[in-house]
Amino acid sequence: MSTGTIHTGRCECGAVRYQVTGPLRQVVACHCSQCRRITGHYLAATAARRAQFALTRAGGLKWYASSKDARRGFCAECGSTLFWEPHGRDYVSIAAGTLDDGAGLKIVCHIHAADKGAYYDIEAGAMQVPGGEFSVPIPAA
Ligand SMILES: [Zn+2]
Ligand SMILES: [Zn+2]
Numbered sequence: 740m741s742t743g744t745i746h747t748g749r750c751e752c753g754a755v756r757y758q759v760t761g762p763l764r765q766v767v768a769c770h771c772s773q774c775r776r777i778t779g780h781y782l783a784a785t786a787a788r789r790a791q792f793a794l795t796r797a798g799g800l801k802w803y804a805s806s807k808d809a810r811r812g813f814c815a816e817c818g819s820t821l822f823w824e825p826h827g828r829d830y831v832s833i834a835a836g837t838l839d840d841g842a843g844l845k846i847v848c849h850i851h852a853a854d855k856g857a858y859y860d861i862e863a864g865a866m867q868v869p870g871g872e873f874s875v876p877i878p879a880a
Contacts, residue, residue, distance in 0.1 A: 745758055745759070745760055746758065746759040746763055746787075746838060746839075746840070747759075747795075747838075747839045747840075748833065748837040748838040748839050749796075749837060749839070750799065750813075750814035750816075750817055750819035750821055750837060751814070751817040751818075751819045752799065752814060752816045752817035752819075753796070754796065754798045754799025754800075754814055754815075754816040754817065755794070755796060755797060755798070755799045755800045755812075755814045755819070755821055756794070756795045756796035757792065757793065757794050757795060757821075757833070758792075758793055758795050759787040759791055759792050759793075759833075760791045760793070761787060761788055761790075761791030761877075761880045762787075762877060762878040762879070762880055763785045763786070763787055763833075763838075763844060763877070764785050764786040764787070764830075764875055764876065764877040764878070765785070765844060765845060765846075765847040765848075765875055766783050766784065766785050766835045766841075766844050766845060766846045766847065767783075767784055767786075767832075767846070767847070767848045767849075767850060767873060767875055768781055768782065768783045768784075768846050768848070768849045768850070768861075768865075769781060769782045769784065769849075769850050769851055769871075770849060770850070770851045770852055770854055770855035770856070770861070771850075771851035771854050771871070772854055773805060773806075774851070775854075775855075775856055777805070777811060777813075777820055778820050778834070780856075781855070781856075782820070782823070782834060783834070783835045783836065783846055784823060784832040784833060784834055784835055785832070785833050785835045785838065785841075785844055786830045786831065786832045786833060786877055787830060787831060787833060787877065788829055788830055788877055788880075789828075789829050789830055789831055790829070791880070792831050792833075798816075799814040799815050799816040799817070800812055800813075800814065800815070800821070801813055801814070801815040802824075805823075808825055808826060809823055809824060809825045809826060810823075810824050810826075811823050811824075812824065819834075819837060820834050820837075821833065821834055821837055822834070830877060845865075846865050847865050847866065847875055848865055848866045848867075848868065848873050848875050849861050849865055849866070849867045849868070850868050850870070850871050850872075850873050851868075851869070851870060851871055852867040852868060852869055853869035853870065
């Protein structure tokens with residue numbers, strides 16, 4: 740993905756919009772039970788550096804304190820899952836399906852694969868880890 744590109748995205752109804760003025764991480768899919776409940780399936784998320792991420796419309800945004808380590812952002816108007824933001828870290832995870840253009844991104848890693856739902860199999864072709872440890876960096880700008 741070329742640097743200098745502005746990536747934009749939004750919830751389904753448009754009450755939450757954001758932009759990223761730097762590189763996006765490749766996509767990590769999380770199969771933990773919390774992500775499965777929140778999304779209705781599993782969470783496929785890219786990520787951006789906090790300093791390069793900005794909300795351009797936040798009217799519908801609600802934050803849910805999903806654990807002591809992180810909060811999740813969603814649209815209170817339409818229900819779209821949007822963000823997962825860990826406390827004290829310099830990045831925000833962004834639900835990849837909310838990007839206006841996800842070209843160049845791919846699911847490269849499945850985490851919490853041991854907690855996946857019983858009703859589906861994880862497709863081959865990307866790394867799988869049983870727990871939450873992974874290292875998929877946000878590319879340098
Ligand atoms: Zn919305
Ligand atoms: Zn998860």
